[in-house]
Amino acid sequence: MTSTPQRALSFFAGGADFATLSEIVEVARAGLASDVRDFLDGGAGREVTLGRNRDAFERWAYRPRVMTGLGVPDVATSFLGIGLGLPVLTAPFGADGLFHPEGHCAVARANAAEGAVSIVPEGGSHAMEAVAAAAPVAARIAQLHPMGDPANFAAMLGRIEDAGYDAVCVTVDCPTAGWREGNRRNRFDPDPAVISGNYPAGGPVALEEVFGQLFTRTEPVWTWAQLGERMAATRLPWMAKGVLTAEAASAAVDAGASAVLVSNHGGRQLDGTPAALDQLPEIAAAVGGRAQIALDSGIRSGSDVVTALALGADAVVIGRLAAYGLAAAGEAGVRRVHQLVREEMQTILTLLGVGSVRDLGPEFLQKVQP
Ligand SMILES: Cc1cc2nc3c(=O)[nH]c(=O)nc-3n(C[C@H](O)[C@H](O)[C@H](O)COP(=O)(O)O)c2cc1C
Structure with missing residues (x-):
């Protein structure tokens, strides 16, 4: 009989690295200045929606299949024509330089190493071109805000194409900045450089011209028809970010x-909206296969990823x-997040009796009282 090394029998074989996502969150929060920590953690208004995003996951229970004969679960998929080693994209969070000087350049390199893809923010600390150069394999989707001068929007689409991105993400739920109590209480006023990677001081387009609308609300909000026309200027596919209803999902698809x-x-x-997860089934029904569906808002674990995919998300x-x-x-740190999400997903999928993330569906879930 050959002896099995003790390490292979350990619950944790990761050496001195972070063993859980909660440790990563703790270390991150402990290292941030309190106002930056509040900016990152916090939500709008009384943070009702922030809480709902988490509560929604607790209302679903798994219906496991056992004795399936399946092997190692496959977590690879594709989204917007882009292959993914795991069904996870990183969000376009702006002001990334507040968290680390390398910001989304570091995120993109981590994504490239772990098979994830970046959605690179317009309001980030580094230019789209710089993030693309840092990790072209992962910097595949560039995010824009539909506001300001349409000529600048068109110029940004050109920059995004020239930098080699494969798709555009348009944020439709941010015509003005949300009512963030925490930031107001803290008089939070970071250096504009953290959001001006794409619009550096002294450059051809002033930051105020692009993002001033977030605070002044002087211009009318763009319509779906205007967005559709303005997106027709690019050959790249695009995704509408911030859809919460069947009506908005249908309008987005109709706009292209x-x-x-x-x-x-x-x-x-907008505080008071439902959890994103709770809106997924109605949106999946409205879209009816005419577009792919991603979900964000409240994902904190590999188990959450599995639940979202089972309810109809592609990523x-x-x-x-x-x-x-x-x-x-x-x-x-970002690499470790992906590794832990992947390992946990594979554990959950094995216990759930699912061979591939593409096989997940609502038959693996049932509603429960939390
Ligand atoms: C610090 C921070 C900055 C953000 N900046 C932007 C932004 O500039 N544009 C945008 O579309 N979304 C922005 N978001 C929202 C994220 O893209 C994403 O929708 C949200 O973080 C998902 O929820 P989660 O944090 O619970 O995963 C930001 C989020 C955070 C935490």
Whole structure:
């Protein structure tokens, strides 16, 4: 009889690295200045939606299949024509330089190493081109806000194409900045450089011209028809980020979107909206296969990813989880987030009796009282 090394029998074979996502969150939060921590953790208003995003996951229970004969679960998939080693994209969180000087450049390198893809923010600390250069394999989707001068929007689409991105993510739930009590209480006023990677001081486009609308609300909000016309200028497919209703999902698809991101912006925009997860079934029904579906807002574990996919998402987007990884240990921290999400997903899928993430469906879930 050959002896099995003791290590292979351990619950944890990861050496001195972070063993859980909660450790990453703890280390990240402990290292941030309190106002930056509040900015990252917090939501809008009384944070009702922020709480709902988490509570929604507790109301689903798994219906496991046992004795399936299946091998190692396959977690690879594709989204917007982009292959993914795991069904996870990192969110376009702006002001990334507050969490780590390398910001989304580090996130993209971590994604490249772990098979995830970046949605790179317009309001980030580094230019789209710089993030693409840092990790072209992962920097595949660029995010824009539909506001300001349409000529600048068109110019940004050109920059995004030239930098080699494969798709665009348009944030439709942010015509003005949400009512963030925590930031107001803290008089939070970071250096504009953290959001001006794409619009550096002294450059051709002033930051105020692009993002001023978030605070002044002087211009009318764009319509779906205007967005559809303005997106027709690019050959790239696009996704509408911030869709919460069947009506908005249908409007996005009618305007030309190839995907919708079911999201309430992590509870940071309109407080009082439902959990994103709770809106997923109605949106999946409305879209009816005409577009792909991603979900963000509240994903904190591999188990959450499995639940979202079972309810109809093709992929998930992680915001704070990726930002905590970045704050905790830069590129290595984001990599560890992905590794732990993947390992946990594979555990859950094996216990659930699922061979591939593409086989997940509502038959693996049932509603329960929390
Ligand atoms: C610090 C921070 C900054 C963000 N900035 C943006 C942004 O500039 N544009 C945008 O569309 N979403 C932004 N978001 C929202 C995320 O893209 C995403 O929708 C949200 O974080 C998902 O929820 P989760 O944090 O619970 O995963 C930001 C989120 C955070 C935490």
